[in-house]
Amino acid sequence: MYKNLFAVLLGIFCSFVGLIFFIQWLNILFIETKRIPLMKIQKILLYNTYKFYIILLIFYIISIILGCSMTAYIVLHAKTAYSILTGSIMICINFFLWIFPIWFKIIIIPIIFQLAYLSGEFITFVTKTKLN
Numbered sequence: 001m002y003k004n005l006f007a008v009l010l011g012i013f014c015s016f017v018g019l020i021f022f023i024q025w026l027n028i029l030f031i032e033t034k035r036i037p038l039m040k041i042q043k044i045l046l047y048n049t050y051k052f053y054i055i056l057l058i059f060y061i062i063s064i065i066l067g068c069s070m071t072a073y074i075v076l077h078a079k080t081a082y083s084i085l086t087g088s089i090m091i092c093i094n095f096f097l098w099i100f101p102i103w104f105k106i107i108i109i110p111i112i113f114q115l116a117y118l119s120g121e122f123i124t125f126v127t128k129t130k131l132n
Contacts, residue, residue, distance in 0.1 A: 003074065003075070003076070004075050004082060006074070007070070007075045007082060008071055008082060008085055008086055008089070010071065010074065011068060011069075011070045011074075011086040012067060012086055012090065012093075013067075014063075014066050014067040014070050015063045015064055015066060015067030015068075015086070015090050016093065018059075018063030018066055018067070019059070019063045019098075022056070022059035022060075022062075022063060023059075026052060026056055026059070053101075053104055056104075057107070057108070057111075060108060060111075061111060061115060064111075064112055064115050064119075065115055067090065068083040068084075068086050068087055068116045068119040069083075069122070069123055071083050071085075071086045071120075072119060072120045072122075072123035072124065073123050079120045079123050079124045079127075080117060081120070083116045083117070083120030083123070084113065084116045084117055084120065087112045087113055087117075088113075090112060091108075091109060091112055091113075094108060094112075
């Protein structure tokens with residue numbers, strides 16, 4: 001039980017740290033400043049161009065795959081279920097912690113669920129073929 005809880009928390013942590021890193025990197029790329037305090041991120045996320053959000057969506061996908069795959073790799077049984085649980089928690093983080101426009105939040109929901117499921121199934125497939 002504790003191993004599964006640890007796996008979910010580790011997957012959320014990996015996704016969250018990846019998102020923070022990618023957002024900071026994108027802000028530096030688009031605004032050309034060396035360091036951005038966390039208070040300015042709200043203004044930056046609300047008033048950017050569509051190119052910023054397309055690249056952010058790609059990095060969001062990478063971080064979700066990383067976190068859900070990490071969860072599925074650590075859990076012994078029900079890898080897909082725990083991977084989807086990690087994705088669901090990341091949706092809650094997306095809605096309540098990040099200051100994204102509502103259209104971005106709506107677009108990201110089906111993407112997160114599909115990627116969480118696929119990463120769980122992929123890790124299940126890899127572990128089964130590795131054992132045989």
